[in-house]
Amino acid sequence: MSVKQLRTEEMLINMGPQHPSTHGVCKLVIKMDGEEVKYIQPHVGFLHRSIEKIAENRNYPQFVPYTDRIDYCASMNANHAYVVAAEKLGDVEIPERAEYLRVIMAELNRIASHLVWLATFTIDLGAVTPFLYAFREREDILDLFEMTCGQRLTYNYMTIGGVGWDIPKEFEPKLRQFLKIFPSRIDDYEDLLTNNPIFLHRTKGVGVLPKETAYEYSVSGPSLRGSGVKWDIRKAEPYSIYDKFDFDIPIGTEGDAWDRYKVRLQELRESAKIVEQAIDGLPGGDFKKKVPLTWKPPEGEVFCRIEAPRGEMAYHIISDGTPKPYRMKIRTASFCNLQVLPIIGVNHMIADLVAIFGSLDIILPEVDR
Amino acid sequence: MPDRFAGRLTALEMFGNYAYTGIWLLIGVGFVLVTFWFASLIRPQRPNPTKLENYECGEMPLSASYLQFNVKYYIFALIFVIFDVEVVFLFPWAVVYNSLGLFALIEMLVFLLILIFGLAYAWKKGALQWV
Amino acid sequence: MELGVFYILAAVIVVSGLLVVTLKNIFHSALMLILCLFGVAGIYILLHADFLAAVQVLLYVGGVTILMIFAIMVTHQLTGKKIKHYNEQPVPAGLIILSLLILLIVSITRTAFEVADKAEPMPTVAVIGRALMTDYVLPFEVVSVVLLVALIGAIVIARRD
Amino acid sequence: MLELRPIFDAIGEFLNSILPEFWVTIVSAFGTGAIILGVASVFVLFFVWWERKVSAHMQQRYGPMRTGWHGWLQTIADGVKLLQKEDLIPRDADKLVYLFAPVVCFVAAFLAYVTIPFGEGLIVQDLNIGILYIIAITTFTVVSLLMAGWASHNKWSLLGGMRSAAQIISYEVPLSLSLIGVIMIAETLSMVSIVVQQEGWFWNWYVFRQPLGFIVYYIAATAEANRTPFDIPEAEQELVAGYNVEYSGMKWAMFFFAEYINMLTISAIAVTLFFGGWHAPAPFLDFIPSWIWFVGKCLLSVFVLMWFRWTYPRVRVDQLMAFAWKFMLPLAFVNIILTGFGIYLF
Amino acid sequence: MDSESLLKYVQEEYSERIIGGEMVKGVPVFEVKPEKWVSLCGMLRDDSDTMMHSVSNYTAVDYREKHGGFKLVITIFSHILNHRLTLETLLPAKDDEIPEIETLATVWPTTIWFEREHAELFGIEFINHPDPRHLMLDDDWDEGYPMRRGWTGTDFVVKPDK
Amino acid sequence: MATLEHYLILSAILFCIGVFGLLSRRNAVGILMSIELMFNSANINFVAFSKFINPDILTGQIFSVFVIAIAAAEAAVGLAIVVLLYRNFDIVNIDKINFMKW
Amino acid sequence: MGLVKETTSGIYNLLLGLWVTFKHLFRKPVTLQYPDERWEMPERSRGTIVLLSDPETGELNCTACMLCAKACPVAAITIERKKDPETKKNYPTLFTLDTTVCCYCGLCEQACNFDAIKLTGKYEFSVSDKSELLYEMDFLQEIGRDVKYVKKKKAAKKAKKAAPKKDTGEKSAEKPAAKTAEEKKEDSNEEDKAKDKTSGEPKEKGPEDKTE
Amino acid sequence: MGIISKLPAYMETIPGGGILTTTTEKLLNLSRASSLWYMLFGLACCAIEGLMATGASRYDFDRFGMIFRASPRQSDLMIVAGTLTHKMGKRLKVLYDQMPDPKYVIAMGGCANNGGPFYYDCYSVMKGVDKIVPVDIYIPGCPPRPESVLEACIQLQEKVKKEKMGKWSASTE
Numbered sequence A: 001m002s003v004k005q006l007r008t009e010e011m012l013i014n015m016g017p018q019h020p021s022t023h024g025v026c027k028l029v030i031k032m033d034g035e036e037v038k039y040i041q042p043h044v045g046f047l048h049r050s051i052e053k054i055a056e057n058r059n060y061p062q063f064v065p066y067t068d069r070i071d072y073c074a075s076m077n078a079n080h081a082y083v084v085a086a087e088k089l090g091d092v093e094i095p096e097r098a099e100y101l102r103v104i105m106a107e108l109n110r111i112a113s114h115l116v117w118l119a120t121f122t123i124d125l126g127a128v129t130p131f132l133y134a135f136r137e138r139e140d141i142l143d144l145f146e147m148t149c150g151q152r153l154t155y156n157y158m159t160i161g162g163v164g165w166d167i168p169k170e171f172e173p174k175l176r177q178f179l180k181i182f183p184s185r186i187d188d189y190e191d192l193l194t195n196n197p198i199f200l201h202r203t204k205g206v207g208v209l210p211k212e213t214a215y216e217y218s219v220s221g222p223s224l225r226g227s228g229v230k231w232d233i234r235k236a237e238p239y240s241i242y243d244k245f246d247f248d249i250p251i252g253t254e255g256d257a258w259d260r261y262k263v264r265l266q267e268l269r270e271s272a273k274i275v276e277q278a279i280d281g282l283p284g285g286d287f288k289k290k291v292p293l294t295w296k297p298p299e300g301e302v303f304c305r306i307e308a309p310r311g312e313m314a315y316h317i318i319s320d321g322t323p324k325p326y327r328m329k330i331r332t333a334s335f336c337n338l339q340v341l342p343i344i345g346v347n348h349m350i351a352d353l354v355a356i357f358g359s360l361d362i363i364l365p366e367v368d369r
Numbered sequence B: 001m002p003d004r005f006a007g008r009l010t011a012l013e014m015f016g017n018y019a020y021t022g023i024w025l026l027i028g029v030g031f032v033l034v035t036f037w038f039a040s041l042i043r044p045q046r047p048n049p050t051k052l053e054n055y056e057c058g059e060m061p062l063s064a065s066y067l068q069f070n071v072k073y074y075i076f077a078l079i080f081v082i083f084d085v086e087v088v089f090l091f092p093w094a095v096v097y098n099s100l101g102l103f104a105l106i107e108m109l110v111f112l113l114i115l116i117f118g119l120a121y122a123w124k125k126g127a128l129q130w131v
Numbered sequence C: 001m002e003l004g005v006f007y008i009l010a011a012v013i014v015v016s017g018l019l020v021v022t023l024k025n026i027f028h029s030a031l032m033l034i035l036c037l038f039g040v041a042g043i044y045i046l047l048h049a050d051f052l053a054a055v056q057v058l059l060y061v062g063g064v065t066i067l068m069i070f071a072i073m074v075t076h077q078l079t080g081k082k083i084k085h086y087n088e089q090p091v092p093a094g095l096i097i098l099s100l101l102i103l104l105i106v107s108i109t110r111t112a113f114e115v116a117d118k119a120e121p122m123p124t125v126a127v128i129g130r131a132l133m134t135d136y137v138l139p140f141e142v143v144s145v146v147l148l149v150a151l152i153g154a155i156v157i158a159r160r161d
Numbered sequence D: 001m002l003e004l005r006p007i008f009d010a011i012g013e014f015l016n017s018i019l020p021e022f023w024v025t026i027v028s029a030f031g032t033g034a035i036i037l038g039v040a041s042v043f044v045l046f047f048v049w050w051e052r053k054v055s056a057h058m059q060q061r062y063g064p065m066r067t068g069w070h071g072w073l074q075t076i077a078d079g080v081k082l083l084q085k086e087d088l089i090p091r092d093a094d095k096l097v098y099l100f101a102p103v104v105c106f107v108a109a110f111l112a113y114v115t116i117p118f119g120e121g122l123i124v125q126d127l128n129i130g131i132l133y134i135i136a137i138t139t140f141t142v143v144s145l146l147m148a149g150w151a152s153h154n155k156w157s158l159l160g161g162m163r164s165a166a167q168i169i170s171y172e173v174p175l176s177l178s179l180i181g182v183i184m185i186a187e188t189l190s191m192v193s194i195v196v197q198q199e200g201w202f203w204n205w206y207v208f209r210q211p212l213g214f215i216v217y218y219i220a221a222t223a224e225a226n227r228t229p230f231d232i233p234e235a236e237q238e239l240v241a242g243y244n245v246e247y248s249g250m251k252w253a254m255f256f257f258a259e260y261i262n263m264l265t266i267s268a269i270a271v272t273l274f275f276g277g278w279h280a281p282a283p284f285l286d287f288i289p290s291w292i293w294f295v296g297k298c299l300l301s302v303f304v305l306m307w308f309r310w311t312y313p314r315v316r317v318d319q320l321m322a323f324a325w326k327f328m329l330p331l332a333f334v335n336i337i338l339t340g341f342g343i344y345l346f
Numbered sequence E: 001m002d003s004e005s006l007l008k009y010v011q012e013e014y015s016e017r018i019i020g021g022e023m024v025k026g027v028p029v030f031e032v033k034p035e036k037w038v039s040l041c042g043m044l045r046d047d048s049d050t051m052m053h054s055v056s057n058y059t060a061v062d063y064r065e066k067h068g069g070f071k072l073v074i075t076i077f078s079h080i081l082n083h084r085l086t087l088e089t090l091l092p093a094k095d096d097e098i099p100e101i102e103t104l105a106t107v108w109p110t111t112i113w114f115e116r117e118h119a120e121l122f123g124i125e126f127i128n129h130p131d132p133r134h135l136m137l138d139d140d141w142d143e144g145y146p147m148r149r150g151w152t153g154t155d156f157v158v159k160p161d162k
Numbered sequence F: 001m002a003t004l005e006h007y008l009i010l011s012a013i014l015f016c017i018g019v020f021g022l023l024s025r026r027n028a029v030g031i032l033m034s035i036e037l038m039f040n041s042a043n044i045n046f047v048a049f050s051k052f053i054n055p056d057i058l059t060g061q062i063f064s065v066f067v068i069a070i071a072a073a074e075a076a077v078g079l080a081i082v083v084l085l086y087r088n089f090d091i092v093n094i095d096k097i098n099f100m101k102w
Numbered sequence G: 001m002g003l004v005k006e007t008t009s010g011i012y013n014l015l016l017g018l019w020v021t022f023k024h025l026f027r028k029p030v031t032l033q034y035p036d037e038r039w040e041m042p043e044r045s046r047g048t049i050v051l052l053s054d055p056e057t058g059e060l061n062c063t064a065c066m067l068c069a070k071a072c073p074v075a076a077i078t079i080e081r082k083k084d085p086e087t088k089k090n091y092p093t094l095f096t097l098d099t100t101v102c103c104y105c106g107l108c109e110q111a112c113n114f115d116a117i118k119l120t121g122k123y124e125f126s127v128s129d130k131s132e133l134l135y136e137m138d139f140l141q142e143i144g145r146d147v148k149y150v151k152k153k154k155a156a157k158k159a160k161k162a163a164p165k166k167d168t169g170e171k172s173a174e175k176p177a178a179k180t181a182e183e184k185k186e187d188s189n190e191e192d193k194a195k196d197k198t199s200g201e202p203k204e205k206g207p208e209d210k211t212e
Numbered sequence H: 001m002g003i004i005s006k007l008p009a010y011m012e013t014i015p016g017g018g019i020l021t022t023t024t025e026k027l028l029n030l031s032r033a034s035s036l037w038y039m040l041f042g043l044a045c046c047a048i049e050g051l052m053a054t055g056a057s058r059y060d061f062d063r064f065g066m067i068f069r070a071s072p073r074q075s076d077l078m079i080v081a082g083t084l085t086h087k088m089g090k091r092l093k094v095l096y097d098q099m100p101d102p103k104y105v106i107a108m109g110g111c112a113n114n115g116g117p118f119y120y121d122c123y124s125v126m127k128g129v130d131k132i133v134p135v136d137i138y139i140p141g142c143p144p145r146p147e148s149v150l151e152a153c154i155q156l157q158e159k160v161k162k163e164k165m166g167k168w169s170a171s172t173e
C-alpha cells in the first residue's frame, strides 16, 4: 500500500460469516489486490458453544452426547476420543467386541467424514456433481449407523465402558454390500476429478504446506500427511485395537491441495480395508460394561489423543473425584489446522484461497467448540 | 464476386434490415421496463437501513467499494483491443479470400505474423501472466 | 422516414455527446460515450455502411470504451473524493467552440457539394475486403505495424515493472 | 408438412396487400419481435427446467417434481415469485446504472436473434453481415456486466463484473477468429448463405472442414456465455454470486434470462455455422421440417453445455485468461492459416 | 525415546527449571517454574534429543481454590522421535486477579490461538502476545471470564439438579 | 431524405462537443473520450462523403475502418499513459501534472 | 512433447469425466420422494420421544421414578409425582418434555426401567408456534399409543438368571429387542406399510451400480 | 407500489371480482410456495442434515422447487440450521434484514428453537432465533431428520398458500 510504484489499492473484504465456501460460520477478513489475496485474518468463535464449560456441569456419561456435537461430521470419532480418554482416566476395561464395534464405527465415520470433505471441497472448486455423489455414499453409511444406534448424525453410540447398542443382524450384510460397491464409487470420483486437467490446475501447487510449517502449527491428520509426514496416531500411539489391523498410511509429497486430496481419497480405501478386517474378526460376547450415571473416576488427570478424520483429537480431562469433571479441555484438529490458513493462503488468488480452505478440511464447531 | 451477392439489397431493404434491430431494441427495452413496472405493482417495498446496506457476507462493509483495481485487468483489455482490431480486418479478408487467392493469403500472413509477434512479445513480457 | 430516424439518432448522439463531456462522474461519461458511439453506428447504417456500423460497435463499444472503463477502474477517480472535473475556463472554451460551430455550419450550408444522384446500397464487406487486399494493401500492412507498436508500447508503459 | 414458412409468407402477403410498405416493416418488426420474444421465453423456461432435470438425473435425483407434472411449472412459478419479490436498490448504488444494467444485458442477448435462421426461411432478417452483427451486438453484454458490477457498489459484484468483463473480452478474440475459417470457406457473412452452402449429406457440414475451428468456437462460446467451467464471474463459492450479488427480484431474473438466451444463441451459431443449420443430416430426412432440425440440434448443443456444467470444476481466473491467450488464440491462428493453405491448395 | 528415559533425561538436563517431574499414565509430567516457562519450552524444542516441535494441547485450568492460581498445561510431542511430555506451571492468582506470563508464541506459533482463548476465557494475560484480540467471544463481550469457576452472567442458566 | 448537409452538420456538432470536452475536461480519461468523439465526427464525414459523392467506391468507409483501427491503438496507448501517470503521480488530472518532475 | 502428452491425457480425462456423469444420467435416482415415499425407520430410531402406556389398560407405564430426568444431560424432562394412596404406586401428575432442548440422546430411555419412555421413529412434528414444542404428558401419551414395544422387564427377568445385577439385565435386554425388530416391523405403525415398497430400493441398487 | 394490497378492495366492487381476486391470490401464493429459494447458510450440525443432506440426492430439496442461493438478495427462505451464538446473532439479523420481502424463516433443531443442548450452563449461545428474527416454522430435533425438514417446508408452503394477498406490501416492518 505504501510503495508508490505498486499503488493498486488493496481491498478489505469480509469473507463470511455467511459465505458459501467458509463451510459454516467462519469469517476471513482478507485484503485483496485485484484478485490476489495479500492478507488473511481468520475470525472464529461464531459457533463457540462453550462445551468445555458445559462439561464441568455434566456427569461423565452425560457428556457423550456433547462430543457428538464437537465434530458433527465425525461424531463417532469424537465419541471415541472421549470414551477412550474417560476409560483411561477411570481404568475401565472394556469387552473386546466393543472395541471392534468402535473401530468399525469410527472407520465408517472416517469414510463418511472424508466424503463430506470431498463433497464440500469439490463444490468449492465449482463442481457440484461429485458433491451429490459423495453424499449418496454417505447416506449408505448413515443407514448403517441409523440401524445401529438410531441417529443419523449425533450418534451417542459409544459409552464409557463399551458401546450403546450391539449391531443388529441386518447390519453385517449391508455393510458387506457397501464395502463391495464402495471401491467402484471411489473410482468414479477419481475419474471425475483426480486427473481432470481443470482439477489438476486448480489444486497442484496450490497452498503448499511445508513440513516445517506443519510442525510449527501442529497441523495434524491428512493435512499433515499430505505434506509427506508419516504420522498417524493410529500407528504412532495405537489406541483401541488399531494395532491389530493392517493398513497403510498414505502420504503426499508436495503438501499441496492435490496431495491432501489424494491422501484423503486413499484413506477412504484404507478405512474400508480396516472395516473389512474388523467385521471379519468381530468376536462375540458382551458389548458393554455398565457404567453408572454417577460414575466417579479417581482423582487425577488424563490426556489422551486419537486420530480423528481431521487429525489429532484429544481430551484432557481433570477429575477431582466427583461425578463431574473438574476441567475438560478438548483439543481438536481444526483449531490448529485453521491457523496455517493465513500462512499458506496468502499470495494466492481468491479462488485458490477457497480451494485451500476446502482442502484443509476445517470444520468450524471443532475450532470453536 | 460470387453470384449470390449480386443485387440482394435495395435501399429499403437495407434500411428495413436494421429497422428491425431498432424496433427490437425498443421492444426489448420496453419489455424489460414493463416487467419491472408490473412487478412494482405487486411486489412489496419495505426498505430498512440494513437492507439498503451493501451485502458483505452478513457484516457491515469494511471499506468503500470504489477503489482502484489491479492493473492486470487493464492489460488484458488492452491486448484485447489490439486483437479486436485485427479481427475486424480479418472479416472482410476472409470473405474475399477465396477469390483473391495466394496473394491475399500472403498479405494476411504478413499481417498476422506481425501481430503474432506482438502476442509473443506480450507473452514473453509476462503481460499474459496474471500473477 | 429516414429523416426522422436521422433526427432521432442525431439527438441521441448530441445529447449523449454533451453528457460525455459534462457529466461529473467519469464512469457515467463512459456509459454515455457508449450510447453516443452506438448512435453513430446507427448513422452508419443510414449511410449504408453496415460493415462499418458493426465494426463501430465491435471495436468502439466492445473494445475502446471497455478499455476506458477498465482504465477508470484502475485509476480510481470516481465519486467519493472531492475532485474538480473541469479546469478553470469551461465558459470561455464553450464560447470559442460555439463560434467554431457556427463557422462550420455556415460553411457547410454555403458549400454546394457535388452529390451523386443515386446512392444504391451495396454489400460492403466484400468490396472493402477486396479494396484492402488490392488498393490499400500498404496502409493495411502499416496498420498492423501500428498495432504492434501500440501493443508493445502500451504494455511497456502499463506494466508495473 | 409442418414447415412454418408458408404461414409467415402468407401473413406477409396479407400485410403487403393492406398496408403501405413502410408500415409493413413496422408491423412485421413488432410482430416478429413479439414472436421471437415469446419463443425465447419459452425456450428459457424450458431450458431452466431442463437444466434442473438434467443435472438432477446426472446426480441420481429427480429435480423439480411437485409443481406440475415432473415440475414443468417450476420455472413459471419461479418467475411469478420473482415478480413478487421486493426489488431493492442498495443505498450506495448508482441507481440509474443499477436499473439499466439488466436492461442492457437482456437487450443485448435478445437483439442477436434478428439474424438467427430458425429454419428454412424462418429468419427475421438475413443481414448481410449476419455473423459479425451477432458478435458485435453481444459485446453489449460486457457493458452490462460492468455496469451491474460497478453500480451495485459492492466488492463482490465489482470483482465479479471486472472478472466477467475480462473473461468475455478475452474469449471474444478466439471466438471471432474461430469463425474466420468458416467465413473463408463460405465467402459470406450471411447466416442463410452459410446454411445453404451446407446442404445435402451431413459431411457437407462445415464442422468436418473446420474441426479445429469448431472446437475453439465451442470452448470460447462456453466462456462467453459464462457457463461452467468458465463461470468465474458468478462463481458462487468465491464471489458469492458475482456481479449480481445485490440484484433481487425481476432485475436478477433478467440477468438470468439473458444468460439462458445467450446459451441458445451460441448453440444457434454453432449449429448454423458448423452443423448445417436447418438441414437434415441426410437428404431423405428432409420430410421433417427444417425448424425441427434446427431446434433439435440446438437442444443437443445446449445439452452439451449443461453436461459440461455438471461435470467439471471451475477454472481459476488466471488460468482462464492464460488459456484464452496462450492456447485458444494460437490455436485459432493455426486454424486460420491451415484453412488458408487448405483453400489455396484444394 | 520412551517415556521413562525421557522423564529421566529432562529431569537431569533441565533440573534447574523444573520443580518436579513424575509419570502420569505413561506420560512424563513436569512442573515448571513460571519464569522459566518460555525458556524451557524453547530448549525442549531445540534440543535434538527431545525435538518437541509440535504442540498437542495447551490448557489453562482454574485451580484458584485448590492451588491458589491458574495452571497452564501444555502437552508437546515430536513427530520424529514419537514421544511426548506434559509441562505444567502454576500462576498464582486470587479471586479476580489476572495473572501474567510470557507468551509462548515465540516458541510455537500455534499457541497464539490457544493463548488468545485462555486470555479471554480465563483472564490470563500473556505478555508480548502478538495478537491479543478476542478469539471466541465477540469483541464487545464485557461479562468477564466465563471459564473461571463460579462465573455467572446474564443469560447463563445453570442446569437444575433434578 | 437526409442530405449530406445533415450529416455534415451533425458531425460538426459532434466535433465541437469533442473539442469542448478536450478543452474543459481535466480528467485524462475524459480527454481521451473527447478525442474519440472527434474521431467519430470525422468518420461520419468520411462515410457521408463516400456515400453522397462517390457511392461506388467505398473509399470513405475504408478510411473509416483505418481511423477506427488507429483510434483503438491511440486509446490503448493513451490510456496506458494515463495509467502510468496515475501510478507515478497518483492523479489523472492533466493540469496537475508537472512535467518537470519527469 | 510434454505439451502433447498433457493435452491428450487432459482430453482423455475430460471425456472420462463426461462419461461418468453421462452414465449416471440413466441410473435410477436414489431419491426418496418424501411425502409419498417414506424411509423405513429402523427399530432403534431416536426420533420423537413418547410415553408408553400399557396396551391393555391404557395407563401410562411411568412410575415417576425420576430416573430419566436425572439421566437427561439437558434437563429436558420435568416430572411431578404423586403417590396413589390405594395402590401405593407413584404416578406422574406432570410430565413435560422440552423438545427444544432435548438432544435426542436416548439416555432417558436407557435409564428407564419401566418401559415408560421411548424414542421412536416419528419425525413429523414441525410447528409454527414454539410453545407447542413443550410436550405435555397427554400429548406424549397420545403419540405413544401406537408404538409397539417389548417389555424390558420380562426380558430382564429371563436374563436375571444369568446376571443377577439389574444393570447388566438392562443391557442384555437390548439383544432380544434387536431380534424382534423384524417381526415388529409389520405392525409397528400404519405409515410403515405404505413406505415398505419404496424404501428398500436405494439399497437394492448397489450391485447393479457396480456392474455398469 | 403496494397496489396489490389495495387491489382486493377494488375488485370487490366489480362483479366477479371476488373470484378473480381469489384466483390471483392463489396463483401468487402458489408460485411463492413452490419456489422457496433458501439461503446457503448453515451454522452447525443441523446444517449438515438440513441443508446438505436434504439437498443431496436422497432427499432432494429440488423436488420442492427449492434451490440454494448464495446471496440473501435472491433468497426467500432462511433455514437457521444450528446453534446460534450471541456473536453470530448480530450477523444473522443483518442477513435476515438484507433479504428482500417476502421472506420466511425456518428454525431447525433444538438449538435454533431454544438453545437446544446448549441451553444450560452456556454463556455464549442465544436461546432461540425467535429472539431476533420472526420464525415461521420450528422443527424439533437434534438434528431433525431430513424428512422433518421437508415436512417443515411442506408446512411452510401450506402456510404461504394461505397468505392474504398484499400481506407483504403492508409497510410495517
Ligand code: SF4
Pocket: G061, G062, G063, G064, G065, G066, G067, G068, G069, G079, G111, G112, G113, G114, G115, G116, G117
Ligand atoms: S419415564 Fe421411566 S424413568 Fe422416567 S419417571 Fe417414568 S418410569 Fe421413571
Ligand code: SF4
Pocket: G049, G068, G071, G072, G073, G074, G075, G076, G077, G097, G101, G102, G103, G104, G105, G106, G107, G108, G109
Ligand atoms: S433423549 Fe436425551 S436429552 Fe432428550 S429427554 Fe431423553 S435424555 Fe433428555
Ligand code: SF4
Pocket: A069, A154, G103, H044, H045, H046, H047, H081, H082, H083, H108, H109, H110, H111, H112, H116, H117, H141, H142, H143, H144
Ligand atoms: S439442534 Fe442439535 S444437531 Fe442441531 S445444531 Fe443444535 S446441537 Fe447440533
